[in-house]
Every structure is written in structure tokens, then in C-alpha cells.
Amino acid sequence: MAVLTHFNEVIEKVRKFVGAHHHITTAYSPWAYRTVEVVNRLVLRAVKALLSEMKLNADEWPHVLPLVQGALNHQPVDRLGGIALVTAFTGLPAKTALAGFVHPTSKEVFVVDWLGAARQKHVTDLQAALEDVHHNVAVRSDKRVDAATESPKSSLRVVGQARGRRDRKSQVKFAVTRVITDYVMETQQLVPPYEVMAHHACRLKMYHEGGREVTEEIEAQIAFGDGGFHVERLDEARCVDGQDQVLVKWLGLDDEESSWEPGANLLDDIPVVFRKWAAANKEVPAVAALIKTLDFP
Incomplete structure (x- = not known):
């Protein structure tokens, strides 16, 4: 409230100095169409991500808040013609939000000069993977067409059966659709009736892909966020x-x-x-x- 009062006082002095009138336009008021709530949710999500990445406790959020504020101030704004807020208010050029930052407790400097090359590599790998997927889909489709053409009759086979919910050995496959908390996930069945329910992380058997390696960073992150019930x-x-x-x-x-x-x-x-x-x-x-x-x- 003190910041808002100071802002109003400054605007009033500027208005008197230039002899102009100041009226708030509803369309551009941040509280008119719940813009503030949307921004607050985005800021909260970014703060939580940084706390988890830096392995900080929840009560240490003031340490990472300047990083989020800096990212917002240096982000281009469509309403300003693609100009960042720091450029519009100070005339200074905007910088990349991830150019580098200092860890708030260990004072370790994180530099992301590798970001551009890594992004290019990921895009190239993604393009190659998509081409492989399309090729494999086309091959499987051709095989099905050939098999259906050669076979005089078509048959329907049951390849799996979902057991009841009370069965501890349930084979029903789920997909995580929403993260409710750090330990509770909203899941949806991949087969009819596509039921949506909430499960604790300890009740989920995660999908495992053999090609992915378990690195020390992943193990450290799991140890940092392990356990916890709400x-x-x-x-x-x-x-x-x-x-x-x-x-x-x-x-x-x-x-x-x-x-x-x-x-x-x-x-x-x-x-x-x-x-x-x-x-x-x-x-x-x-x-x-x-x-x-x-x-x-």
C-alpha cells in the first residue's frame, strides 16, 4: 500500500508540473481483469522452480525474488512494441534473463553461455527424432495394410486387461495431467472410462525409459524433494x-x-x-x- 501511495503522489506532482490531467483507463488497469492474479501465479510458479533448482527452503523465497523481478523487467512487452520495461523506464538496453546469476547463499556464480548451443542441439535432435517417428509410423501403417490385405478375415484381440481399483496389482496405465502439490498428482486413465483421480507420488510407478541415464544431479534433486504428505x-x-x-x-x-x-x-x-x-x-x-x-x- 505504501508503494501505491508513493506512486500516486509522484503522478500527482508530475501532473501539476506539466499541467496535464491524469485519468485511469479501465482497460489498462492491472486489477480490472484479474491481470494481477495471473501475474502473481506466474511469479509464484517461477519462485517455486528456482527454490527447487537451488535446493533452498520455502522460507528463503526473498533470495530468488530479485531474479524473477529482473526477468520480468527485461522481458519484451507487446504493448510497448516489443520494448522491455527497463528500456522504457530507464533507456537501458535489455539483457537476457539467463545471462548469469549468483546463488543467494553459496555465492556461486552460474553462467549459461552454453544456452545458445544447447538450444540449437536440442532443436536439431528434436527434428531428427520427429523424422524418425514419422518414418516408423509410416512403416507400421504399411505393414498393417499389407497384413489386412493378405488375411481373408480380420480378428480383434485383447492385448491387455485393466483390473479393479482395489487390486493392488492394477495394470491400468495413467498419465499425469496436473501437479496439485509437490507430492500429489492428478492422473487420468489412458483407457476408457478415462477416470481422473488424485494420487500421492508414492502410489505411482513412474515410466522408465532405458535410454535415459540417472545422473548425480537427478539423484540429488530426488533426495532434496523426497517425501512429504499434505x-x-x-x-x-x-x-x-x-x-x-x-x-x-x-x-x-x-x-x-x-x-x-x-x-x-x-x-x-x-x-x-x-x-x-x-x-x-x-x-x-x-x-x-x-x-x-x-x-x-
């Missing part, structure tokens, strides 16, 4: 051997996999959610006893 809701409370426990429904897991967790741990891990749930259910005797034991309002 609470979907808190159901009920109980006291066992003097310990207050709460039944937790985990996001992406079935109701049968809900677990009783110590209330003190939940108060430390998810204080806001836990306090709201306790306040909404304080009339329940078990919850009231839990509030009294943990001594929080």
Missing part, C-alpha cells in the same frame, strides 16, 4: 495413553490410509489449519480436551 482434512480427535491424537486424511491417499497423528506435531507443522479446525470443533469433548492440553486459544 493434509486434506482433519476428521476427529482422541486420547490414547495420555497422548492427544487427530485422525488425518492425507491428500491423494484413500480414506482407509488415514492415520492418527499426535496433536502437538500437527500444531507445529500446520498451525493455521490445526487452529481453525480446533476452533470449529471446540464443542466436541475430545477436541476441547485437546485444546486444553496443548494450551492454545
Whole structure:
């Protein structure tokens, strides 16, 4: 709010100095058509990606925010005729957002001079791969046509069978369509009825391609982001051997996999959610006893 007030004061001084009128046009107001919300979501996504890439904790986001701000300021804007914001406001030329940056904690300098050559190589490899795919598809299509022509009768064969959802050895293939959290994925069946459901990452058997190598960077990234469950809701409370426990429904897991967790741990891990749930259910005797034991309002 202080920044907005300062902006209004500066605009008012400029208006008086040049003898002009200043009116806000609705079409160009960032809050008129939820442009601010869209930009905030993009900024949040970029900050999360940088935190994961640099292996920083979530509370260290102020360290990577200047990188995102710099990328936005040096990005060409269509409304300004392809001119970056830094050029429009200061007259300075825009720079490549990934020219290089310094790690906020280790002070290690990351330089991406290899980016241009790597991009060219990836595009060339992609072009060659697409040509191979089209060639293989054409060959398989010709073989099917030849087989159908030679065979007097055509037959339908079942090449796979999807077992029930309750079967632990389910062979149904899924595709990840949306990432809900760092550990919960929204998946969709690749065969009818194309059911969409949420699964925890520990319940998914990832697709493996033999041609891909497991590098040290991949192993380090997996170790950094391994584990973790998100609470979907808190159901009920109980006291066992003097310990207050709460039944937790985990996001992406079935109701049968809900677990009783110590209330003190939940108060430390998810204080806001836990306090709201306790306040909404304080009339329940078990919850009231839990509030009294943990001594929080």
C-alpha cells in the first residue's frame, strides 16, 4: 500500500508540473481483469522452480525474488512494441534473463553461455527424432495394410486387461495431467472410462525409459524433494495413553490410509489449519480436551 501511495503522489506532482490531467483507463488497469492474479501465479510458479533448482527452503523465497523481478523487467512487452520495461523506464538496453546469476547463499556464480548451443542441439535432435517417428509410423501403417490385405478375415484381440481399483496389482496405465502439490498428482486413465483421480507420488510407478541415464544431479534433486504428505482434512480427535491424537486424511491417499497423528506435531507443522479446525470443533469433548492440553486459544 505504501508503494501505491508513493506512486500516486509522484503522478500527482508530475501532473501539476506539466499541467496535464491524469485519468485511469479501465482497460489498462492491472486489477480490472484479474491481470494481477495471473501475474502473481506466474511469479509464484517461477519462485517455486528456482527454490527447487537451488535446493533452498520455502522460507528463503526473498533470495530468488530479485531474479524473477529482473526477468520480468527485461522481458519484451507487446504493448510497448516489443520494448522491455527497463528500456522504457530507464533507456537501458535489455539483457537476457539467463545471462548469469549468483546463488543467494553459496555465492556461486552460474553462467549459461552454453544456452545458445544447447538450444540449437536440442532443436536439431528434436527434428531428427520427429523424422524418425514419422518414418516408423509410416512403416507400421504399411505393414498393417499389407497384413489386412493378405488375411481373408480380420480378428480383434485383447492385448491387455485393466483390473479393479482395489487390486493392488492394477495394470491400468495413467498419465499425469496436473501437479496439485509437490507430492500429489492428478492422473487420468489412458483407457476408457478415462477416470481422473488424485494420487500421492508414492502410489505411482513412474515410466522408465532405458535410454535415459540417472545422473548425480537427478539423484540429488530426488533426495532434496523426497517425501512429504499434505493434509486434506482433519476428521476427529482422541486420547490414547495420555497422548492427544487427530485422525488425518492425507491428500491423494484413500480414506482407509488415514492415520492418527499426535496433536502437538500437527500444531507445529500446520498451525493455521490445526487452529481453525480446533476452533470449529471446540464443542466436541475430545477436541476441547485437546485444546486444553496443548494450551492454545
